Amino acid sequence: MPPKQALTPNAGPPPRDVVAAIRGVSKVYSLGGHEVKALDNVSIEFRQGDYVAIMGSSGSGKSTLLNVLGCLDRPTTGQYYLAGQDVAVMDDETLSRIRGRYLGFIFQSYNLIQQLSVVENIEVPLSYQRPPMPGGRERCLKLAELVGLSKRLGHRPTELSGGQQQRVAIARALVNNPHVILADEPTGNLDTATSHEIMDLLDALNKAGRTIVMVTHENDIAERARRIVRLRDGRIESVAEVRREALPAGG
Amino acid sequence: MKFLQQLRLGFRSLLLHKLRSALAVLGILIGVTAVIWLVAMGEGVSYQAQQQIKDLGATSIIVRSIKPAEESSRSDSNARMGISYGLLREDFERIVTNVPTIGRAVPMREISREVRHREQFIDGMVIACTPEYFGMNRLKIARGRAISEIDMTSYANVVVLAHEAAVKLFPIEDPLGRAGQIGQEFYVNVGIAAERSAAAAIGGSLDARQYDRDVYIPLTTFRARIGDRVFTSRAGSFQLETVELTQITAVVDDMKEVDATADIIRALLQRYHKVVDYAVVVPKELLEQAETMRAMFNVLLLLIAGISLLVGGIGIMNIMLATVTERTREIGIRRALGATKGEIVQQFLWETVVLSGTGGLLGVLFGFLCGPTVNGVRFGVRASLPEVWAALPPNIRNLEPRLAPWSIIAAFAISVGVGIVFGIYPARRAANMDPIEALRHE
Numbered sequence A: 001m002p003p004k005q006a007l008t009p010n011a012g013p014p015p016r017d018v019v020a021a022i023r024g025v026s027k028v029y030s031l032g033g034h035e036v037k038a039l040d041n042v043s044i045e046f047r048q049g050d051y052v053a054i055m056g057s058s059g060s061g062k063s064t065l066l067n068v069l070g071c072l073d074r075p076t077t078g079q080y081y082l083a084g085q086d087v088a089v090m091d092d093e094t095l096s097r098i099r100g101r102y103l104g105f106i107f108q109s110y111n112l113i114q115q116l117s118v119v120e121n122i123e124v125p126l127s128y129q130r131p132p133m134p135g136g137r138e139r140c141l142k143l144a145e146l147v148g149l150s151k152r153l154g155h156r157p158t159e160l161s162g163g164q165q166q167r168v169a170i171a172r173a174l175v176n177n178p179h180v181i182l183a184d185e186p187t188g189n190l191d192t193a194t195s196h197e198i199m200d201l202l203d204a205l206n207k208a209g210r211t212i213v214m215v216t217h218e219n220d221i222a223e224r225a226r227r228i229v230r231l232r233d234g235r236i237e238s239v240a241e242v243r244r245e246a247l248p249a250g251g
Numbered sequence B: 001m002k003f004l005q006q007l008r009l010g011f012r013s014l015l016l017h018k019l020r021s022a023l024a025v026l027g028i029l030i031g032v033t034a035v036i037w038l039v040a041m042g043e044g045v046s047y048q049a050q051q052q053i054k055d056l057g058a059t060s061i062i063v064r065s066i067k068p069a070e071e072s073s074r075s076d077s078n079a080r081m082g083i084s085y086g087l088l089r090e091d092f093e094r095i096v097t098n099v100p101t102i103g104r105a106v107p108m109r110e111i112s113r114e115v116r117h118r119e120q121f122i123d124g125m126v127i128a129c130t131p132e133y134f135g136m137n138r139l140k141i142a143r144g145r146a147i148s149e150i151d152m153t154s155y156a157n158v159v160v161l162a163h164e165a166a167v168k169l170f171p172i173e174d175p176l177g178r179a180g181q182i183g184q185e186f187y188v189n190v191g192i193a194a195e196r197s198a199a200a201a202i203g204g205s206l207d208a209r210q211y212d213r214d215v216y217i218p219l220t221t222f223r224a225r226i227g228d229r230v231f232t233s234r235a236g237s238f239q240l241e242t243v244e245l246t247q248i249t250a251v252v253d254d255m256k257e258v259d260a261t262a263d264i265i266r267a268l269l270q271r272y273h274k275v276v277d278y279a280v281v282v283p284k285e286l287l288e289q290a291e292t293m294r295a296m297f298n299v300l301l302l303l304i305a306g307i308s309l310l311v312g313g314i315g316i317m318n319i320m321l322a323t324v325t326e327r328t329r330e331i332g333i334r335r336a337l338g339a340t341k342g343e344i345v346q347q348f349l350w351e352t353v354v355l356s357g358t359g360g361l362l363g364v365l366f367g368f369l370c371g372p373t374v375n376g377v378r379f380g381v382r383a384s385l386p387e388v389w390a391a392l393p394p395n396i397r398n399l400e401p402r403l404a405p406w407s408i409i410a411a412f413a414i415s416v417g418v419g420i421v422f423g424i425y426p427a428r429r430a431a432n433m434d435p436i437e438a439l440r441h442e
C-alpha cells in the first residue's frame, strides 16, 4: 500500500512509521529585489522502507527539497518532522547532530575526503556521533565488504574509479545506520553500466529496509524506485506509483 | 585516543602541503630557538657576573681611594708636592673602632710597578697587604707561605708571587727563596699563589682585572721602602701622588647589616673627607643591581621573543587561511556528515597546534644546541681570527650559555598558544561556511 499524502498542514507530529514528513514547506530566495520560490507549499511524507525518486526539470527545486530534507537548509515556512521532531526550528548544532544521527548522504560528485583512505572515509560520520557508536571499525569493514571494496581499504579516492568512489560514499552513508538515505543524482557522473551497478546496490538496500530518497534526471533510474515525485516550479506536480508487472513481487 | 586521532589527522592534512607546512613550522622554530638561545646567553652572562660578585663576598664592603678631579684635591695643589688623596690609615682605624658590626677589616695599598728578576720583568701590580688579605680574598697559596705577622713587624723584604708572575719571572729556576726586584729593592720570594680566574664587578666601580700578575708584599714594608708618595705615569706625564691606602675591605658578620654598615662607613668618611676621594662599593648591592638588570634584560628578551613569535603566528594564520579555502569542500562534507561548527573549529585548531607545536618542539631541540654552537663559534674565532678574539672582553670570551628550564617550557607553551590564537580566526571562518555553498565549491 502506498502511503497516503498528508494534505493538512500544521497537523502535529506524523504517525510513528513516517520517518520524515514535510508540511507546507516553502523556500524563498530573494535575489536583488525579486523573490524566487524554490519550493512552494510542498507537503510530502516518507515511510519506513520508502523508495522515492524526485524528478523535474532543471531549477524545479529538487536539490532545494533534498537540502531541506537533509537538514542542510531550513525552510522559509512550514514544518519538517524527522524521527518525530520538528527540525525546522532547531539550531545549527542540533541540526548537525540530527544529520549525523538520522541521515545518510550520497552526492553526484561522490564527495570523498581526498587525504583519507577508503576505510577512513567510511568512518568519518562515526567520528561525529554523540555518544560514540560502538563497534565502529568492524562496521566500516563490513560495509566495505557489502559494497565490494574489501580489497581497497587502504586506497585513496584518487586511486579509485567513479563507480568505486560512489560505492565508498554509499558505505559511508550507511555507517551511522540512518533513518533516511538522501541521494542527489547519485549516478549523474557515471556511465550507464556503472549507474545500474550502483542502482542495484541501492535497490538491495531498499529491499533490506532502508528508506531512500533520490533526485534523478533519468527515467530508467527513477523507475527503480517505488514512487516518483515530479516537481515543477517548486510545486509537486504529481506523485506516481511505479508499476512493476515485469518484476517479480517482493525480494 | 580521540586526542591521538585528532593529532594524526592534523599531521596528515598538513602533509598534503609539505613545503608550505614546513615554512610555517620554520617560522615558529626560529622564534622558539631565538627565545631559548637569548635567555641562555643572558643567564650565562648574569651567572658569570653573579659569581664574580659573590667572589668579592656578599658580606663585604669595599672602600677604595679615587683620584678626585684635579682642582679639588686635598693638598694645596703644589705642583712639586703633587696631589694627595684617598683613604688614610686614620680612616682605617676609625672604621675599625667606630663601626661595631664589622667583623674584620683589611687595609691594602697597590701600585703598578715593574718587577724584575735578572732579564725577566713584568708590569705587575704590587699589592701591599696584611696577612688577613689572603684569607679574605680566598687567595690560596700553592707553594711556600703567605705574608706573616712577623714579616709585618719586622718590615721584611719578602714577596709572594701570583701564579703567572712566578712563571714569567722565573721561567727556569724554582722561584722559592730567590729574590726579585721591585724598584731598587730586592725581595725574597717566600710563596706562590694558586692560579685564579679573572674577576670583574658590575657597575664600573671595580675594574675587571687579571689577578695573576700580582705580587704581594707586607704593608709595613711598602710604607718603609716605597712610602706613600709615589710617581705614577699617566698618559705619558709623571705625577707625584700621595696615597696612604688604596683599599679597605670590611667584612660584616651578618648579611642583614651590610647596607646599614655601608651607610655608617659613608657617613664616617664624609665627615673627614672634604672631597669625595673614595668610593664605597657593596658587592651585595651590585648583586641586587645585577638581579634587576637581569630582570630588565629578560623583559627585553620576552619582547623580542614576542615579536618573533608574532611573526611566526602570522605565517601560520596565512597558511591556515589558504588551507581553509582549499578545503572548503571537505568542510562541507564533514558538516553534512554531522560535524558541528565546534567540531570544525576543533579540527582546524588541531592543525595549527600541530604546526606550531612541531615548530616549538624542533625549536626546543635546536635550543639545546646553544651550548655546542657557542663553543664551536668560540673555537672558530679563536683559531681563525686571533686578533678579534684577543679584543673581545673577557666576559664574552668566557661566556657559557646556561639553558634556563623555564625558557624551554615557556617557549614551547607560547608557541602552542600562538598556534591557538592565530588558528582561531581561520578555524572559525571554516566553521561558519554554509554547508550547501561549501559542498558546491570547486
Ligand SMILES: Nc1ncnc2c1ncn2[C@@H]1O[C@H](COP(=O)(O)OP(=O)(O)OP(=O)(O)O)[C@@H](O)[C@H]1O
Pocket (backbone or CB within 6 Å): A029, A030, A031, A036, A037, A038, A056, A057, A058, A059, A060, A061, A062, A063, A064, A065
Ligand atoms: N542559494 C540560492 N540562492 C538563490 N537562488 C537559489 C539558491 N539555490 C537555488 N536557488 C534557486 O532555486 C531554484 C531551485 O533550485 P534547485 O537547485 O533546487 O534546482 P534543481 O531542481 O536542483 O535543478 P538542477 O536539476 O539543475 O539541479 C532555482 O531557480 C535556483 O535558481
Ligand SMILES: [Mg+2]
Pocket (backbone or CB within 6 Å): A062, A063, A064
Ligand atoms: Mg540540483
